[in-house]
Amino acid sequence: MADRWLGLLALAIGILILFVWIPLDVDTGIFEKARRSVVLGDAFAPAVAAALVAVGGCLLLLESRTRLSRSVGRSTEQSASPSPGLAPDSSPGPTASLTLDNCSYLLATLFVIAISLLVMRYAGPVSVSLFGDDGASYRLLRDTAPWKYVGFVAGGVMLVAALISRVERRVRFRFLMIGLIAVLILIAVYDLPFDDLLLPPNGDV
Helix, strand or coil, rough: HHHHHHHHHHHHHHHHHHHHHHHCCCCCCCEEEEEEEEEECHHHHHHHHHHHHHHHHHHHHHHHHHHHHHHHHHHHHHHCCCCCCCCCCCCCCCCCCHHHHHHHHHHHHHHHHHHHHHHHHHHHHHHHHHHHCCCCCHHHHCCCHHHHHHHHHHHHHHHHHHHHHHCCCCCCCCHHHHHHHHHHHHHHCCCCCCCCCCCCCCCHC
């Protein structure tokens, strides 16, 4: 029940931000044309955030509905075929508690994220120093292909593949392919259509 209310709240907040707050409070739209080029408007970031909140709410609602239907089906099966001679189970259900395994899993996940972000930050400058022209500076090349994609692709693929491997508890080549496809989609959505948008971490280099 709590997940259902949380999902409804998230969905309502996302819709409210998208269709009420952004049109009334933000002056520019999601995309704007300036000097024959398409640039991001002030509404882009809050619109993406609101859409993610709304999608998260929908996922919570679907998960809550699926869990409820499974619980009803399980209860129906148990009531339809009771086990003779056995008393109904009155033991309390499992309780959530923070264990040492939880903490170690969280720390290991944070370590994977930190290493991936370091790779994303320094892969570009290192590649320029190794394979670029003599005296080349990554800061001057951070918006030119292929240098601007090196860190984002290397760190992004590593992050996605490593997190999937941790969840699956195994390493597969297809996890790398999934990470590569996800990174390429992000490049196609956020980099190719815009001339003034820098992929991370190029804006901070």
